[in-house]
Amino acid sequence: MTLIRALSPVLAPVLAVALGLMSGVLAPAVAQERGPLRITITDGVIEPLPFAAPSFVAENGAAAEYAANITRVVAADLAGTGLFREIPAEAHIARVTSFDAPVSFPDWQAINAQALIVGAVSASGDQIVVKFRLFDVFSGQQMGEGLQFAGTPGTWRRMAHKVADAVYSRITGEGPYFDSRVVFVSESGPKNQRVKRLAVMDYDGANVAYLTDGASIVLAPRFSPTGNQILFTSYESGFPRIYLMDLGSLQVQALAQTEGNMTFAPRFAPDGRTVVFSLERGGNTDIYALDIGSGQIRQLTNAPSIETAPSFSPDGSQIVFESDRSGTQQLYVMPASGGEGTRISSGPGRYGTPVWSPQGDYIAFTKQNAGRFHIGVMRTDGGEERLLTASFLDEGPTWAPNGRVVMFTRESAGAEGQAALFSVDISGRNLRQIPTEGPASDPAWSPLLP
Amino acid sequence: MTILPKALLVVAVLGLAACNNPDRFGAGGAGGAGAGGIGAGGIGTTGLGDPNDPRSIAYFNQAVGDRVLFAVDQSTLSPEARMVLQGQAQWLNSNPDYAIIIEGHADEQGTREYNLALGARRASAVQDFLISQGVSATRMRTVSYGKERPIEVCSTEACYMKNRRAVTVLSTGAGV
Numbered sequence: 141m142t143l144i145r146a147l148s149p150v151l152a153p154v155l156a157v158a159l160g161l162m163s164g165v166l167a168p169a170v171a172q173e174r175g176p177l178r179i180t181i182t183d184g185v186i187e188p189l190p191f192a193a194p195s196f197v198a199e200n201g202a203a204a205e206y207a208a209n210i211t212r213v214v215a216a217d218l219a220g221t222g223l224f225r226e227i228p229a230e231a232h233i234a235r236v237t238s239f240d241a242p243v244s245f246p247d248w249q250a251i252n253a254q255a256l257i258v259g260a261v262s263a264s265g266d267q268i269v270v271k272f273r274l275f276d277v278f279s280g281q282q283m284g285e286g287l288q289f290a291g292t293p294g295t296w297r298r299m300a301h302k303v304a305d306a307v308y309s310r311i312t313g314e315g316p317y318f319d320s321r322v323v324f325v326s327e328s329g330p331k332n333q334r335v336k337r338l339a340v341m342d343y344d345g346a347n348v349a350y351l352t353d354g355a356s357i358v359l360a361p362r363f364s365p366t367g368n369q370i371l372f373t374s375y376e377s378g379f380p381r382i383y384l385m386d387l388g389s390l391q392v393q394a395l396a397q398t399e400g401n402m403t404f405a406p407r408f409a410p411d412g413r414t415v416v417f418s419l420e421r422g423g424n425t426d427i428y429a430l431d432i433g434s435g436q437i438r439q440l441t442n443a444p445s446i447e448t449a450p451s452f453s454p455d456g457s458q459i460v461f462e463s464d465r466s467g468t469q470q471l472y473v474m475p476a477s478g479g480e481g482t483r484i485s486s487g488p489g490r491y492g493t494p495v496w497s498p499q500g501d502y503i504a505f506t507k508q509n510a511g512r513f514h515i516g517v518m519r520t521d522g523g524e525e526r527l528l529t530a531s532f533l534d535e536g537p538t539w540a541p542n543g544r545v546v547m548f549t550r551e552s553a554g555a556e557g558q559a560a561l562f563s564v565d566i567s568g569r570n571l572r573q574i575p576t577e578g579p580a581s582d583p584a585w586s587p588l589l590p
Numbered sequence: 591m592t593i594l595p596k597a598l599l600v601v602a603v604l605g606l607a608a609c610n611n612p613d614r615f616g617a618g619g620a621g622g623a624g625a626g627g628i629g630a631g632g633i634g635t636t637g638l639g640d641p642n643d644p645r646s647i648a649y650f651n652q653a654v655g656d657r658v659l660f661a662v663d664q665s666t667l668s669p670e671a672r673m674v675l676q677g678q679a680q681w682l683n684s685n686p687d688y689a690i691i692i693e694g695h696a697d698e699q700g701t702r703e704y705n706l707a708l709g710a711r712r713a714s715a716v717q718d719f720l721i722s723q724g725v726s727a728t729r730m731r732t733v734s735y736g737k738e739r740p741i742e743v744c745s746t747e748a749c750y751m752k753n754r755r756a757v758t759v760l761s762t763g764a765g766v
Contacts, residue, residue: 331743357738359702379733380706402710402734405703418707420734423665423714425707446707462704468663469704492701506701532745535701551698553745582702 186569188225189254189311191218192277194236195229196259196270203263206293210261210270210300213344217304217318220344221545222570224311227253239271248277255283257307266292270299274307284310297346298589305588315499315542318343321586322538322547323361323370326350327559327579336581338372340387343540343585345575351390360536360582362407367586371395371406371415382406382417384432396430396437405448409476410456416440418448427461427478440478451495451503452476453520460484460494460503460520471505473520484522493536496520498587499543502566506535506548515548517566528568532557536581541588547574549581636761645685647760654681658716660754662699665711667719675716678758679723688760690725692716694734695741695757697750702736709734716756 193215198207218224234247239260248256259272271288275281287306289299298319305316326339326348336358338351352358352374359380361372370385377394380402384393395415396403406417415430419437427441427450441447445465452459460473461481469490472481485491489509496503500520507514507527513534518525533551540546544566550573551559559581561574574583639646641653650656655678658671667675682690694713696705713732721727742749 332740334738357735359706359738379731402706404706418703420707420710423711423718423732425710446704446711448703448707449701462701464663464704469701492704508700533698555743555745557743557745 186222188219188223190225190227190252191255191257191307192227192232192248192251192253193218193257193259194232194234196261196272197236197239199239199260199262200264203261203268206263206268206270206296207259207261210296210303211259213297213300214257214259214272214304214307216344217301218307220572221308222565223308224255227251239273243275243280245275245277245280248275253277255307255311257303259303263293268293268296268299270296270303272303272306274310297342301342314544316588317540317542317545319589320541321367321589322561322574322583323351323363323586324561324576324580324584325358325361325582326576327581328354331555331557338370338385339580340370341576348577351385351387360405360584362584363586364408365410365412365587367589370584371408371417373404373406380404382415384415395432396428396435398437405450407451409452410454416450416452416459418450427459429476429478438478440474441481449493453496454498454500458496460496462492462494469508471503471522484518484520485525486522487525495537495539497539497543498541501543504537504539504546504566506537515546515564517546526566526568528564528566529562529571534562536583538583538585540585547583547585549583551581634761647688650678650681650685650688650758650760654678656759657755657757659751660712660756662697662750662754663708665708665715667715672719675719676723679720679725682720682725682729683723686726686729688729688762690720690730691759691761692720692730692732693739693757693759694732695739695753695755696737697753698737698740698745699750700737705736706734709736712754712756716758720758 193211196207196211198204215226219226231251233250234244236258254277256275256277257272262269267290269290271286273286274283276283289302291299301318305318309316320343321340322343323340326337327334329335335354337354338358338361339348341348357375359373361370363370368387372383373380374383382395382403384395402420404418406415408415413432415432417428418425419428424444425446425448427447429438429440443465445463447461447463450459450461457476458473459476460471462469463472469492470483471485471491471494472483474481489507491505491507493506494503502517503520504517507516512530514527515529515534515537516525516527531550532553535549537546537548545563547561547563549559550562551557558579561576561580561583564571638648641648643649655674658674692713694709696708713734717730717732740753742752
């Protein structure tokens with residue numbers, strides 16, 4: 141799938157948008173006024189921005205079904221953020237029958253649509269072409285340039301995500317994230333004998349593909365920086381070991397072969413060539429770095445306590461990890477070359493599974509306190525800790541490519557307890573369950589797809 | 591007690607002997623979607639034997655006691671655990687042909703990675719104690735399952751206390 145061309149000259153954005161997430165204020169609300177589209181911040185409840193996405197114009201007969209489906213995915217992406225609200229088609233006054241026809245702004249103003257997405261789809265042979273324009277209804281202006289995407293019919297959902305990503309980014313000022321995938325562990329079977337398989341899906345739960353057959357326990361897959369490889373832990377040898385899988389060929393390679401010791405919790409460095417992981421020797425777990433090319437292993441921590449769950453800063457200079465050296469699990473940051481580390485977590489309870497945001501501004505973590513589990517975020521120096529969720533068992537956050545949403549595992553209690561994937565934005569709003577065929581755990585978000 | 595027919599006691603302990611694979615819930619490729627299926631890897635079968643035979647694995651599991659329990663987040667051996675392990679060591683020293691894998695487990699109250707590390711600590715504590723009682727280190731390996739294989743499935747302390755365990759698993763193999 142390729143972006144072919146811009147459809148019109150670039151227009152300076154006319155929307156004055158100040159979304160809470162981008163300014164660091166955390167309870168955004170949308171104040172709707174006449175005049176330019178504006179999202180301002182209050183302490184109150186968020187009022188999602190109303191938008192209209194009339195069904196994309198099918199420019200030929202073969203495109204009709206794609207046009208309808210793509211429109212639905214675009215609208216679902218936007219509404220799924222909790223920041224936007226779709227005005228249903230039944231309420232529309234104007235009808236869009238041609239991509240290039242002038243927009244009747246009064247008709248959209250009358251139903252209080254603040255943003256309008258106009259799109260069209262054509263289909264021929266092995267290719268479909270999707271184009272769209274975004275309008276600020278109350279100023280009567282186009283917002284940014286029109287864009288056109290072309291790809292094979294099998295990529296229609298990705299093209300829809302690309303349209304929604306462009307709309308989201310233009311209105312919020314945040315980076316896109318809809319055109320992305322999630323690798324996770326699909327679970328089945330009773331709690332004392334879970335069958336676990338690696339699987340990959342679109343960020344919204346569509347297009348699931350299974351990567352392993354369930355014969356061995358598999359845990360905690362992680363994407364490479366380019367998104368075409370994953371690291372994971374498997375009991376295939378009978379002992380927990382880290383592996384690298386190529387997602388194109390499904391070829392699997394054992395990493396860091398060290399006789400008699402457990403390796404786990406692998407994660408890529410931003411360079412894609414280094415893997416940090418935990419290695420256990422004689423009951424003691426420390427953090428090591430592996431150069432994939434040479435196979436050389438370097439020890440980064442050296443303590444009698446448990447050091448695990450390492451995660452690189454996006455510039456590759458630092459590693460955040462968890463250690464129980466103080467007596468309970470806490471978060472520490474050390475240079476990428478290793479060392480003692482500086483403790484950054486300071487609140488009550490215990491902290492684990494830290495993950496550095498791809499934007500570098502926050503660290504997401506799992507917190508246990510007073511018998512509850514939480515997903516939270518804090519600044520990289522430990523400041524501004526904020527808990528986003530609370531339940532019997534929430535764990536293992538992973539960042540959306542734009543660093544504004546986290547996905548995690550939530551498991552319910554008891555003999556019938558099951559794991560599921562949830563997402564929440566970093567203000568703690570918009571908690572949602574990701575639809576999966578069955579129970580699921582250990583999500584890891586890919587980078588934005590090309 | 592009712593003695594079960596011996597055939598029923600010859601339970602396949604997957605992967606313990608031939609490939610020393612303690613993942614008793616399956617073996618096979620780590621990846622390779624669709625490849626092999628359950629049990630595609632080497633599966634070792636060890637007869638548990640007659641629990642009335644003091645040299646059998648069944649006797650070890652039931653009469654000697656194959657497991658010890660731990661306090662929350664702890665890997666120190668309680669006085670009760672030490673007594674069980676002394677019994678294990680005695681039995682293992684007089685039955686030197688069995689290979690030993692010590693499994694460390696945690697309850698579900700904890701993150702996955704931490705529980706893996708904690709299970710390793712527990713397995714290692716048992717291994718160290720058995721070595722101190724004269725059991726040869728070359729017969730033993732440890733593996734942690736973290737919170738992946740609870741034996742009890744409720745979400746209360748009554749179950750958690752049984753899940754925080756280290757289990758000594760025997761097989762008739764050619765050592766480890």
